[in-house]
Amino acid sequence: MAPATEADSPGEPYRFFSEFVGLNEEQIAAIRSGKAVAKVIESRTPDEVFVFGAVYVEATPESYLKLDSDIDALRKLPSYLAIQSFSDPPKPSDLEGFTLEQRDIEELKNCKTGHCEIQLPTEAIEDFQQSIDWSAPNVTERVNRLAQQMALQALQNYIQGGNTALGAYRDKKHPAAVAETFASLIGRFEALPVYLPELNEYLLEYPKAKSDNMEAGFYWEKVNFGLKPTFRIVQKIVYRGASAKEPAYAVAEKQIYASHYFETALDLTVCVKDAQRPGFYIITVKGSKQAGLTGLKGSIVRKVAVDKTRSSLERVLVTIKQKLESQHSLGECPEPARQTDGLVEVFNSLDDMLGLEGLAPIVLDSAKLPLPEMRQAVLDGVAAWRHGPLSDDVSLVIVEVR
Numbered sequence: 004m005a006p007a008t009e010a011d012s013p014g015e016p017y018r019f020f021s022e023f024v025g026l027n028e029e030q031i032a033a034i035r036s037g038k039a040v041a042k043v044i045e046s047r048t049p050d051e052v053f054v055f056g057a058v059y060v061e062a063t064p065e066s067y068l069k070l071d072s073d074i075d076a077l078r079k080l081p082s083y084l085a086i087q088s089f090s091d092p093p094k095p096s097d098l099e100g101f102t103l104e105q106r107d108i109e110e111l112k113n114c115k116t117g118h119c120e121i122q123l124p125t126e127a128i129e130d131f132q133q134s135i136d137w138s139a140p141n142v143t144e145r146v147n148r149l150a151q152q153m154a155l156q157a158l159q160n161y162i163q164g165g166n167t168a169l170g171a172y173r174d175k176k177h178p179a180a181v182a183e184t185f186a187s188l189i190g191r192f193e194a195l196p197v198y199l200p201e202l203n204e205y206l207l208e209y210p211k212a213k214s215d216n217m218e219a220g221f222y223w224e225k226v227n228f229g230l231k232p233t234f235r236i237v238q239k240i241v242y243r244g245a246s247a248k249e250p251a252y253a254v255a256e257k258q259i260y261a262s263h264y265f266e267t268a269l270d271l272t273v274c275v276k277d278a279q280r281p282g283f284y285i286i287t288v289k290g291s292k293q294a295g296l297t298g299l300k301g302s303i304v305r306k307v308a309v310d311k312t313r314s315s316l317e318r319v320l321v322t323i324k325q326k327l328e329s330q331h332s333l334g335e336c337p338e339p340a341r342q343t344d345g346l347v348e349v350f351n352s353l354d355d356m357l358g359l360e361g362l363a364p365i366v367l368d369s370a371k372l373p374l375p376e377m378r379q380a381v382l383d384g385v386a387a388w389r390h391g392p393l394s395d396d397v398s399l400v401i402v403e404v405r
Contacts, residue, residue: 064274
């Protein structure tokens, strides 16, 4: 495909790609053709990480919004150990499924201000030392109960007081004030106040900022993106464009707390309709400030973390594109062509999803077999692609048309 030019790619999102991300014509052309492109954005300091990604999808922005709000689908992703939405208002039972790793519990026993393997403010470190009988036979249960209480209180404080109520992490020698760290981070999202000033203000001034174009909620997750499973509390904000000039939707995921690695983080995903085609662009920018990325050892860790974030984002965009486009095409097919998502939402060891495009050749390879044998050949083919047995419920119906 020929590189995009001013004549054939006017307006957005091409100006954003060029001016704010620094993509060249070849990269922009790749995105327009449907390829997922991810790029590391230059940061001011080594402890900041910014990664951009985009892909064109032949579906609707509403289909992405539906997928993004599907908690059950997120639970199936390999990196997610647990995820749960908070009630409105949040209540203790929302955290019943959350437990700390045994390694974290052992490290909490020796936590001190300025020296702790878990990100915590001074008050929390002191509470764990003073409130827990570390010799008790049920110490794990007590620690998890206190951790749940602290997490709920931290969220309630944020709902009432916004960023200033987030306090400061004092697990290392140099305290990290979360509000200041987040304000500095969001300042690097230079396009945000240009394209979405209302969302930018909401992220900085919550709960004072109000808008009829936004819906906000909270969830907690236990993820394994690094060396240690990490517990995070996240505020999710969905912005609906108020005019045709704005993106159709924007989804901001703002970290309220993380037990490891991330001092602050913001993931921003925008859905921009294509003016010349019926599809849309998914554009994501992931920004974070992380501890342990400075110095000689930190520079090595940073390179690994950045490369992993970039490649992971690219794979996620490919997976989302496959899923949305398969759903979109299935919606246009007659009823006998439908199947359950357990057969296409299959992941291999690289976190790649099979999708409808991957399933099609497996079905074609077995098409000449008798129906019972064809059914088993399809299931065996999917299992072989996955390098293991299927772990999700699967319903497969094959109809012979005479």
